[in-house]
Amino acid sequence: MSDWSRELLAGLAVLFIGLSKAGFGGGLGMLTTPLCALAFDARVAIGVILPLLCAGDVFSLYHYWRKWDRSNLRYLLPGVVVGVLLGVQLIGNVSDRQLNLAIGILAVSFVLFQFTKERILQAHGVFRPNHALGVPCGIGAGFTSSIAHGAGPVISVFLLPQKLPKEIYVGTTVLIFTWINWIKMPFFIARGIIHADTLRISLFFLPLIPVGVWLGVWLNRRVSEGLFTQLIYWFTLLAGLQLIFNFKWR
Numbered sequence: 331m332s333d334w335s336r337e338l339l340a341g342l343a344v345l346f347i348g349l350s351k352a353g354f355g356g357g358l359g360m361l362t363t364p365l366c367a368l369a370f371d372a373r374v375a376i377g378v379i380l381p382l383l384c385a386g387d388v389f390s391l392y393h394y395w396r397k398w399d400r401s402n403l404r405y406l407l408p409g410v411v412v413g414v415l416l417g418v419q420l421i422g423n424v425s426d427r428q429l430n431l432a433i434g435i436l437a438v439s440f441v442l443f444q445f446t447k448e449r450i451l452q453a454h455g456v457f458r459p460n461h462a463l464g465v466p467c468g469i470g471a472g473f474t475s476s477i478a479h480g481a482g483p484v485i486s487v488f489l490l491p492q493k494l495p496k497e498i499y500v501g502t503t504v505l506i507f508t509w510i511n512w513i514k515m516p517f518f519i520a521r522g523i524i525h526a527d528t529l530r531i532s533l534f535f536l537p538l539i540p541v542g543v544w545l546g547v548w549l550n551r552r553v554s555e556g557l558f559t560q561l562i563y564w565f566t567l568l569a570g571l572q573l574i575f576n577f578k579w580r
Contacts, residue, residue, distance in 0.1 A: 335369075336369040339369040343361070344379075344536075344539065345542040346362050347379075347383060347386045348389075348543040349543075349549070351386040351539075352543045352546025360480055361562055363433055363480060364437045364566060364569035366378060372433055373421065374527075377525070378532050380514060380515065381532040383479060389540070390507075394500060402489065403505065405460060405461050406464050406467060406471065409471070410475075410513060412469050413472020413473035414472040414473070416473050417474070417476025417477045421521065431574055433478045434574035437478070437567070437570030438567060441564075441566050441570070443486075445563070457492050457493075470484040471484040471485055475510050476514060485507070
């Protein structure tokens with residue numbers, strides 16, 4: 331892959347972070363890691379993305395400040411720490427090809443979840459959060475977030491059955507992901523996943539975060555999100571399949 335095509339893929343991935351942080355495109359953020367993994371080595375991609383996600387979280391917190399159900403943190407965060415430790419340990423003991431495979435499987439699983447979640451999450455009445463489900467969901471969220479920044483489906487399994495008002499649901503998601511991302515940061519630095527070279531790449535792409543947020547706000551007012559989201563799911567599926575099967579394009 332040429333340098334310009336790598337930069338284009340990575341630039342799109344970072345732009346999608348901004349778009350998703352503006353609340354546009356549903357699971358758009360899940361496409362970020364597969365695209366970056368296609369542009370760089372998987373381990374480099376994961377390290378580059380985390381500081382950019384943390385930067386994007388600042389914009390999300392600003393838009394949804396205090397519009398969240400903070401009690402969910404109590405049930406999820408203990409498991410998140412365990413999941414992050416497990417995920418970081420795995421990253422340090424697998425090859426780039428195996429990491430690509432894991433990211434691809436998570437990307438495909440995410441798309442399948444989006445197409446079936448209404449059936450999966452059907453429940454009678456309102457689910458009340460508790461540690462019995464919160465701890466294992468936290469472990470799953472911390473683990474998948476560590477290896478692919480892809481904790482969305484796990485968090486949805488925990489939050490959607492609570493039937494929170496839409497704004498509170500989005501704000502709670504923002505708060506949880508902010509905590510997860512900052513919990514990962516010291517572990518990523520300690521394990522060498524984030525280092526001087528990845529930080530330079532992150533800094534190079536950082537201006538695309540506010541651009542993506544602005545574009546997301548603009549698109550929210552003018553574009554049908556449903557069709558766009560469906561396209562994103564298909565692109566995520568294709569990127570995941572490419573990472574799994576490593577097709578050779580000539």
